[in-house]
Amino acid sequence: xxxxxKYYELAYLLSPTLSAEDAGVAExxxxxxxxxxxxxxxxxxxxxRKNLPYPIRKETEAYFGAIRxxxxxxxxxxxxxxxxxxxxxxxxxxxxxxxxxPNIPIKPRANVQKEEQVPTDxxxxxxxxxxxxxxxxxxxx
Numbered sequence: 008x009x010x011x012x013k014y015y016e017l018a019y020l021l022s023p024t025l026s027a028e029d030a031g032v033a034e035x036x037x038x039x040x041x042x043x044x045x046x047x048x049x050x051x052x053x054x055x056r057k058n059l060p061y062p063i064r065k066e067t068e069a070y071f072g073a074i075r076x077x078x079x080x081x082x083x084x085x086x087x088x089x090x091x092x093x094x095x096x097x098x099x100x101x102x103x104x105x106x107x108x109p110n111i112p113i114k115p116r117a118n119v120q121k122e123e124q125v126p127t128d129x130x131x132x133x134x135x136x137x138x139x140x141x142x143x144x145x146x147x148x
Contacts, residue, residue, distance in 0.1 A: 011080045014106050019099040020063065021054055021070035030054040030070040033095045038074065044086055046078035049106070064097050075104060
């Protein structure tokens with residue numbers, strides 16, 4: 008049976024009333040919640056205090072963090088419900104994410120035929136023309 012796993016990004020805002028240490032603890036709690044849904048964490052951005060572009064719940068600052076992970080698709084709604092119940096999380100968004108793939112340089116083909124080098128000196132050029140036309144051009148003059 009093939010599992011319907013997807014790659015997600017969870018971006019979240021934590022309450023600014025938390026200290027920096029408490030924000031780190033809240034991030035670990037979120038990662039534990041993800042672990043409860045058999046999610047595999049890929050990368051994360053630790054929460055950093057940011058000014059908000061507009062007030063959220065009358066707050067103008069919050070700790071912003073993000074976690075990228077894989078889990079089964081059916082787990083997403085339950086994960087969202089559990090995050091809504093967490094009072095430290097003032098806003099979050101969970102979206103499917105496409106993991107960036109590294110750019111792999113394209114290797115040149117080994118079987119590419121190189122163009123024939125055209126001679127640049129007069130004698131070699133005359134010999135090449137003789138070979139092409141089958142007669143000695145210089146003798147006909």
